[in-house]
Ligand SMILES: CC(=O)N[C@H]1[C@@H](OP(=O)(O)OP(=O)(O)OC[C@H]2O[C@@H](n3ccc(=O)[nH]c3=O)[C@H](O)[C@@H]2O)O[C@H](CO)[C@@H](O)[C@@H]1O[C@H](C)C(=O)N[C@@H](C)C(=O)N[C@H](CCC(=O)O)C(=O)O
């Protein structure tokens with residue numbers, strides 16, 4: 307147990323009511339999860355204001371409260387600490403509660419619109435192969451030395467994040483590689499953490515529902531770099547038009563990687579095939595299992611980070627050449643009658659374009675590309691017509707379908723996507739709301755040699771419809787259809 311005064315070390319506050327001697331059993335920011343003896347942190351959210359639940363939290367046994375505004379009625383036996391920003395305070399007290407685990411290992415964060423999971427997973431796999439004990443925090447899953455812990459978010463909340471880091475320290479981890487989403491930066495989920503390094507992949511259209519403008523989205527990513535200490539490295543993509551913005555105000559060591567522009571770590575794509583990539587990195591030609599030039603960026607970022615973490619160049623390239631990255635990213639299978647099926651997590655216009663242009667560049671010539679694609683509900687609506695447009699431009703046939711409709715009407719999401727279909731493309735586009743039927747239809751349309759892309763759901767094992775997560779797995783659907791294709 308720790309006292310309130312222990313866990314508010316380094317936390318700027320405006321007022322304290324109480325002695326702060328009280329012992330804290332845990333930190334909770336959801337009144338529905340309050341347990342006796344806990345500290346309740348009232349956070350303003352997108353749906354409700356946590357301050358409205360302070361009374362409820364005290365009724366349930368909270369012994370201390372951190373808030374931005376005192377409630378009308380304060381209980382004398384409860385300590386109240388007033389702060390400017392409760393979400394940021396939650397980060398600091400959570401780190402203190404677990405005795406700052408991020409200072410006891412080397413924590414590397416990856417941010418950007420696309421490529422975070424791929425880069426973080428490759429780093430985790432690479433460093434384990436080099437003999438280190440490691441942790442991973444990612445969209446697909448969290449892991450500690452090979453043990454899987456399911457993940458609910460790309461970046462966990464402040465409490466969960468520090469609890470997981472503490473577990474990693476207890477299990478002897480030397481490194482943790484984590485994804486840092488823009489939501490996480492904006493919501494202060496990474497406040498109070500000590501980073502050894504930060505990596506930026508790229509910035510393209512996504513999440514405008516949450517950030518409202520591209521400028522705000524950019525600022526959220528940049529805030530991660532602005533907060534790095536001077537001992538850390540800040541590694542950015544020299545070929546991305548916003549890459550240099552990340553380095554503008556950081557105190558960390560500035561480093562760049564790139565395939566086109568001048569960079570500290572330079573690479574070149576020599577060959578790009580379905581079997582992998584031949585890259586020139588630091589004057590060495592190496593084959594990798596990953597497919598597509600966007601993965602050349604991911605591999606180069608990983609190589610550069612490994613060099614900045616003082617690893618041996620030859621060992622890193624040898625190990626990296628064997629790795630295949632995260633589940634559901636350019637994952638391809640071939641049917642008995644030689645139809646190629648690709649499952650990919652492309653859920654932004656840029657990712658869809660990258661995957662389809664990769665397919666375009668490496669296909670032999672006259673085979674059809676059939677794309678099955680949907681867009682998530684309760685997420686950025688403005689990307690829907692753009693994703694459909696890009697899919698049509700780069701495919702011979704497109705089936706518009708459902709992704710995770712969440713609380714929205716799936717037909718309306720498809721109608722939003724249809725806005726992006728040009729008159730010319732209309733004849734090659736069908737809308738099939740049931741994803742299972744959509745995949746089946748794509749398989750029926752395919753002839754030997756054709757390529758089917760299932761975009762948007764990658765590793766996901768569910769489809770979320772009206773608050774219910776039903777089992778759904780794109781790869782499983784593909785394989786079931788492929789079994790019948792002889
Ligand atoms: C839009 C968004 O990011 N929402 C996140 C946010 O919730 P919120 O602001 O909506 O919270 P709220 O419901 O308004 O509640 C406000 C506060 O009141 C508290 N409360 C609420 C009700 C109650 O009865 N009692 C109570 O105390 C809540 O615990 C909360 O502290 O804070 C919550 C706690 O950390 C998150 O779980 C939640 O993630 C939701 C589920 C979500 O879907 N987030 C996605 C968009 C997300 O974060 N995605 C990124 C990846 C994006 C990418 O692809 O790059 C991620 O990192 O996963």
Ligand SMILES: Nc1ncnc2c1ncn2[C@@H]1O[C@H](COP(=O)(O)OP(=O)(O)OP(=O)(O)O)[C@@H](O)[C@H]1O
Pocket residue numbers: 418419420421422423424425445460485507508600601603604634635636650651652653656657658660661764
């Ligand atoms: N460096 C890259 N540049 C552009 N597109 C990429 C890059 N890396 C991966 N992609 C595309 O983006 C998809 C998602 O990749 P990944 O899961 O690594 O990204 P992410 O940033 O973790 O996404 P999320 O925001 O959902 O966490 C891939 O399936 C691929 O289509």
Ligand SMILES: N[C@H](CCC[C@H](N)C(=O)O)C(=O)O
Pocket residue numbers: 445460653681682683685709710762763766
């Ligand atoms: N198939 C997904 C991709 C979501 C990517 C996720 N990281 C987010 O935007 O929250 C969907 O839109 O439901």
Ligand SMILES: [Mg+2]
Pocket residue numbers: 422423424444445446460485
């Ligand atoms: Mg991810």
